Amino acid sequence: MAIVAFSEERFPLRIAFGTSGGPERRTDIVRLSTGFEKRNQRFSRSVRRYDAGSGLKSLADLALVVEFFEAMRGRLTGFRFRDPLDHTSARFGMAVSPTDQAIGTGDGETRQFPLVKVYGSGEGAYQRPIEKPVAGTVRIAVAGVETVAGISIDAATGTVSFTDPPTEGAAITAGFEFDVPVRFDIDQIAVNIAAFEAGDIPTIPLIEVRP
Secondary structure (H helix, E strand, O other), X not given: OOOOOEEEEEOOHHHHOOOEEEEEOOEEEEEOOOOOEEEEEOOOOOEEEEEHXXXXXXXXXXXXXXXXXXXXXXOOOEEEEOOOOOOEOOOOOOOOOOOOEEEEEOOOOOOEEEOEEEEOOOOOOEEEEOOOEOOOOXXXXXOOEEEOOOEEEEOOOOEEEEOOOOOOOOEEEEEOEXXXXXXXXXXXXXXXXXXXXXOOOOOOEEEEOXX
């Protein structure tokens, strides 16, 4: 494998579904003399962190992670990771549909629309860019009608492209599965086989990256 900044390979699924972690935000809080607080977010987007060590169930799993770690050259190369709790456009436990997420409105000229997932509602909702959709899972609807002709999906960037631009005012929606772009956050996996068999699982941190 050529050394690249980001590989489209996915972290082993059976281990990913046992990992721990989730989104992290950074908030500065200053308490004023009046007792009120002044809060300010440092990052506009959350950053997800995971511990792949908690997904290890056997020495075979550990060997698989070490092999993957070597292929990614430690922290050097980013890769795809399936978040065990948040990996589809639909609400938890529901099937993906082409109307799950609004990704834009046609104006008769624009042909490309990035995939997003919205958390919350109203003006304060958080729009999360989805840059690593799973190939073959993206479904698109225009004005509520699922459309397959004249559409291409870039699974490496999360961009939906139309051969003919959607008509003005047409709502464009999407449903999809997606991965999180991450990298290892260590340059060494220290393994003690005896300790592992006794239940001492190594910590293997992963951190979200911008591909």
